[in-house]
Amino acid sequence: MINDYPQVVTIAGSDSDGSAGMQADLLTFFAKKVYGATIITACVAGNSFGIHAGVNMEPDFIAQEFKDLADDFKIRAAKTGMLADSKIINSVADNYEKYDFGPLVVDPVIITKHGNMLLEQEAYDALVKRLLPMADVLTPNFFEAVKLTGLDDQDPDFQAKAAHNLQELGAKNIMVKGRHDSDDQTEVTDYVLLEDGSTFTLTGPYFNTTHKNGTGDTLSAAITAELGLGKSVEEAIRSGKKYVDACIKNGIDVGHKFGPINHWA
Numbered sequence: 572m573i574n575d576y577p578q579v580v581t582i583a584g585s586d587s588d589g590s591a592g593m594q595a596d597l598l599t600f601f602a603k604k605v606y607g608a609t610i611i612t613a614c615v616a617g618n619s620f621g622i623h624a625g626v627n628m629e630p631d632f633i634a635q636e637f638k639d640l641a642d643d644f645k646i647r648a649a650k651t652g653m654l655a656d657s658k659i660i661n662s663v664a665d666n667y668e669k670y671d672f673g674p675l676v677v678d679p680v681i682i683t684k685h686g687n688m689l690l691e692q693e694a695y696d697a698l699v700k701r702l703l704p705m706a707d708v709l710t711p712n713f714f715e716a717v718k719l720t721g722l723d724d725q726d727p728d729f730q731a732k733a734a735h736n737l738q739e740l741g742a743k744n745i746m747v748k749g750r751h752d753s754d755d756q757t758e759v760t761d762y763v764l765l766e767d768g769s770t771f772t773l774t775g776p777y778f779n780t781t782h783k784n785g786t787g788d789t790l791s792a793a794i795t796a797e798l799g800l801g802k803s804v805e806e807a808i809r810s811g812k813k814y815v816d817a818c819i820k821n822g823i824d825v826g827h828k829f830g831p832i833n834h835w836a
C-alpha cells in the first residue's frame with residue numbers, strides 16, 4: 572500500500588543539538604503527518620549552553636537543493652528559518668520565485684531568545700527587501716518585531732501596530748509573538764493580523780521552564796505543515812499555537828541548561 576502524505580520543505584539551518592532549526596522542523600512535520608524535505612542553508616554546532624560554531628552553505632549548493640526537490644517532488648508549503656547571510660537570502664528568494672513550492676512561512680530568525688545572533692547584520696536589509704514581501708505568513712518573535720519596525724515596545728498596542736507595519740512592508744499574514752521573559756507573567760499573548768485585515772489574539776499560559784529551545788521553529792513548522800495539509804491560514808496558526816504550547820508544557824529531560832521542547836506531546 573502506498574500512503575499519500577503532503578510534501579513540505581524547510582529552508583533552514585541545522586542545529587547539532589536537535590532542539591531547534593531544521594531538526595525541530597522535521598520533528599514537527601513528522602508529528603503533523605506531512606513529509607518533510609530540507610534545503611539546508613547553514614550548520615551550527617551547539618548544545619543547551621549555546622552555539623559555538625557555524626558554517627554557511629554556498630548559494631550554488633542551495634540552488635541545487637531547490638532544483639533537485641522541484642525536479643522530483645510536489646512541495647505544497649515551505650518555511651524559512653535561519654538564513655545566515657545576504658548571499659543565502661538572495662539565493663533563497665531567487666529560487667523561491669523560480670519554483671512552485673506553495674505558500675511560504677517566513678520565520679525571520681535574527682536572534683534567539685538567549686541572545687545568539689543567527690543573522691549577520693548585513694543580511695538584515697536583504698531579509699526585509701527580498702523575503703518579507705514574499706511571506707504568506709510572517710512569524711516574528713517580540714524582539715524581532717521591535718527590530719523590524721522600530722516601534723516603541725512599551726506601547727500597549729505594540730503588537731497590533733507592529734503587525735500592521737509589517738503588512739505594509741509586504742507580508743500578507745503576520746503573527747507577532749508575545750513576550751515570555753518575565754517569571755511574574757501568567758500568560759503569553761500572540762497577535763495575528765490576516766491578509767483581509769481581520770485580527771485575533773491567541774492567549775495561552777506562561778510556562779516557567781528552561782526547556783523552550785526551538786519554540787519559534789516548531790510553531791512556524793506546524794503552520795507550514797497545516798498549510799501543506801490544505802488548512803486556511805487562520806486554522807494553521809490556531810493549530811500551530813496549540814501544538815507548540817503542548818510541546819512546551821509537557822517537557823523533556825535533555826541537556827543541562829536551555830533544553831528542547833517535547834515534539835511527541
Ligand SMILES: Nc1ncnc2c1ncn2[C@@H]1O[C@H](COP(=O)(O)OP(=O)(O)O)[C@@H](O)[C@H]1O
Pocket residue numbers: 683684711712713748749751759760761775776777778779780783785786787788790812815816819
Ligand atoms: N515560556 C513560554 N510560555 C508560553 N508560551 C511560550 C513560551 N515560550 C514561547 N512560547 C510560545 O511559543 C511560540 C514561539 O514563540 P517565541 O518563542 O517567542 O519564538 P522564537 O523561538 O522565534 O523566539 C509563541 O506562540 C509563544 O507565545
Ligand SMILES: Cc1ncc(COP(=O)(O)OP(=O)(O)O)c(N)n1
Pocket residue numbers: 583584585586591592593615652653678680682683684685689783784785786787788789
Ligand atoms: C539552526 C538554528 N538554530 C536555532 C534557531 C532558533 O530557533 P527558534 O525556534 O527561532 O528560537 P529559539 O526558540 O531556539 O530561541 C534556528 N532557527 N535555527
